[in-house]
Amino acid sequence: MYGAGDVRVENVPDPTLQAPTDAVVRVVRACVCGSDLHPFHTMPASAQGSPMGHEFIGVVEEIGSDVATLQRGDFVIAPFAYSDNTCEFCREGLHTSCRQGGFFSTAQAEAVRVPLADGTLVKAPVGEDSALLPSLLTLSDVFLTGHHAAVRAGVNPRTTVTVIGDGAVGLSAVLAAKRLGAERIVLMGRHKDRTDLGREFGATDVVAERGEKGIANVRELTGGDGTHTVLECVGYMSAYEMAYGVVRVGGVISRVGVPQYEEAPIGFGSLFGRNITLTGGPAPVRAYIEELLPDVLEGRIEPGKVFDRTVGLDAVPEGYRAMDAREALKVLVQP
């Protein structure tokens, strides 16, 4: 990406092992993330450009001399953040804050160098032709980001849920909340094709309105009180404002949409007076993959349904355009 709206496909040197703990993974599937659209809107023009992409699954091509758990040919899922999986923070499930870790940023490509490969990559017993690839790819970020929102919010069979946002993360959050037992899931979104998928994933109610009207509608659906948990899957201030508008007394707002603001209301009138909890952050995807993988492999959930378009590498710029124009919900990249 060379600036807002300016995505180019270029030949760059193949990635190589740089540390003995590295692996090189050939990308079998990657995708475009809603968060990639933020620089697509705002990035200043740059002569140098930035590589893009942080979600991928693929096949191990090379391993460094210290890599112990992987072999060439292994099919692997890469979390969007690499991590040693051994430090204090990783052991607590906070992999996005790993002491040695960092974030991938070159995954919309043919191959990726993976630091800390033993800690980062999770093997999956599938072939490159598996029908499960789209769903497996969602374990790299989008589905587990929705899952993180639901886990942090404490979603369970006794909690009512509002999901704000009908993008791929929001729909993933619906699916995650349903999986955790939520029986009442209100999805706030105004794109019918998307909210229809949300209903398929488990939403019991859809509120298309936004702002004050949307808040009023969610409250009306919940006896005036709002829901115990709110999964904020957008990141804009308007979404945050809806979140504290629809959350019930003593409830939890869990954010996973990357905030496009730094300051926001948290005082007596918004959070404090009603004992509202605010939580969330970048999903420590690595902490969740092994737990959720069987549900995907055994077909109990199909989070890959969020992909509604597939492009080759050459068409990645078109993929960005289509997602930005909301013509596509989420774009799968097949190098």
Added chain:
Amino acid sequence: MYGAGDVRVENVPDPTLQAPTDAVVRVVRACVCGSDLHPFHTMPASAQGSPMGHEFIGVVEEIGSDVATLQRGDFVIAPFAYSDNTCEFCREGLHTSCRQGGFFSTAQAEAVRVPLADGTLVKAPVGEDSALLPSLLTLSDVFLTGHHAAVRAGVNPRTTVTVIGDGAVGLSAVLAAKRLGAERIVLMGRHKDRTDLGREFGATDVVAERGEKGIANVRELTGGDGTHTVLECVGYMSAYEMAYGVVRVGGVISRVGVPQYEEAPIGFGSLFGRNITLTGGPAPVRAYIEELLPDVLEGRIEPGKVFDRTVGLDAVPEGYRAMDAREALKVLVQP
């Protein structure tokens, strides 16, 4: 209170029963709250004035015809909020959001009308001459506000704790954290006589510096990482800024100081990026009294040590002045 700095003692009509669920309680002890100092600083001058005070213990003098659990002569503790103790929110321990509830505001007085007396008042088996009165009075607000901060933060033997503020709430939070098993409690406060009481209550470290220097010192004490929990017991923006400065990755900031701001940083750089949780609010004191009362009655804790001055009703204005000047930590009122 007739305006900032203007507290007067006046004769007003005695409170009377207004609803069959009311009681009238003769005040045996009341006190001045740190939150009373906010209007003491900022209240516009008013011809009418506002009654003050929300913390009291006393003796039931009259009961309405529907009051079933209380009798004249019962010694009772009043939470700073009245509540029915039966609605959905109360059953969930959210008494400050009781559907019928509200807040006391006339407790610096000889007697108080108590709405919803059955739900609100908790009997204590003591006499008016008990040496436990100061500690029992802290169950009306200050100690249980500190307790609420610690409970909401999830303090336990495995969590390190920073308490921000060496006022009576902060010191109460230290005692509450200690009671919940915390082994490492860093108290941020710069008044040695107060932090000495904090050490007696369980603080293992005291950081007198504020701002960036204070943050650096807490981080140095904790291997660079900060503490799992931060109990913010002040309410000013500067305290909140210290809170997110000293909280550990994945940690919890629990606020009980009434925020003197509405907007504050909560974006990627402050809370989101490190998966920090923000919680807290007005303490649902009523939910905690029965659990903590035995610890006071049996002398296991002595939260009443926060009172370091006692005044009669006539000297309440002087009590405000002394607390505001930090000559007194917390002022007990003995009508």
